[in-house]
Amino acid sequence: MKVLLVDDSPVDRVIAEAFLLELGHEVILGENGRQAIDLYQQHKPDLVLMDEVMPEVRGYEAAQIIRQMDGDSWVPIIFLSARFSADDIAAGIDAGGDDYLAKPIDQKVLAAKVKAMSRIAMMRSQLLDVSSRLEVANAELRRLVDVDGLTGLANRRLLDQRLPYELARCSRSQESLAVIMCDIDEFKKYNDRYGHLKGDDCLKMVASVLQDETRRATDLVARFGGEEFCIVMPGSLEGDAQDRAEAILACIRKLALPHAASATASVVTLSMGLYCCVPTQGVTATYVIACADKALYKAKQEGRNRLVTYTSDISASGRVSR
């Protein structure tokens, strides 16, 4: 262990140092409380052995400062003192010390206390290590719970959480909210023609375009299921959402992913349905998705590879209900 030994008495210092060296520890020497603080910062020892009664800054004071500096981390501090009353021990522990060793130092007692502190420090370090690894694993789990494994987009679970939240928020602030449902045209034929692995690649490339073209931090792009995607754009007016959707369609065409089995085009294309509103109380996530889905259905009917914006005449067909 790296031990910081602080004592204003040169004789006590030399004797304690000799004990520690014989026990196989590395020793850093200090002569007063102020040096204890400086050397602690400089060397980051594994253990501090510090006299209590010292000039300038006393041991208790130095321990308090070290504890304040350290925040959550912990290094054992053992006070050395020729005073050994119950009050002294209590004051030392209150100041941030962990143990008390009476002077003159007995080497066997010193060795035992250093061993005990080293054991506690090691257990603490193992505990911290495990808890830090758990924290990383938990963060990763939290991320994975909300992410679609294939495309890396938000998954349906996150969409189901976020959409009601955004609707409520936009309702309170009286902002508009746009929802776009997208579907890769004739994707079943694509899979049949090129195989499911190529189909997965196609999904990933389309997802990447959707993500790249949906730039605002508040927008959410989610895989809705299969070859369907959903984009939620809080605060977007209908015209802005239409522009964004058209830009996505253009990018997908520009990707020029061959789709020889498609009756729509020779490349992969998307159909999109947009629904935009200033939500009022009672407008549910199910409702807005159903409206966007209805518009998407119309886009398919009208020949695919296009955007259709929801209007009341679509609603009149009776396929959308609140």
Next chain:
Amino acid sequence: MSHSELNHSLLNVDRIASTRSMLKARFPDLVERFFTESQMLMDQLLEALSASLPMTAEEAEGVIRLAHSLKSTCRSFGLDEAGRVAEQVEKNLTLGHLDTVFADSQTLYSIYTDSCKALKKLLRESGVAI
């Protein structure tokens, strides 16, 4: 009282022997440090006690620290009896029993001086150059 008996009443011979065996070649240097430091503390303590009675709180704290350091240094080197009397001085200073402190300090000086003589003799007899 024989020399050996004197040694045993003033000195903790076992502690001195174990310190010597652990420090090996560094022991003579420690001996020199001990004599220098303890003599300096003894002189400062006597001077402080004879110079300023009654003392301010700050002065008292300084003198208590001197007695405390002398106690600690003496005990660490095996001068147990001198350490015991230094502790008595420290206690009386802490409790404000200044009437007995001066007499205690004279006793301390006498025991400290005898202990140093006994220590020098012991070290010489065991072949430590001092």
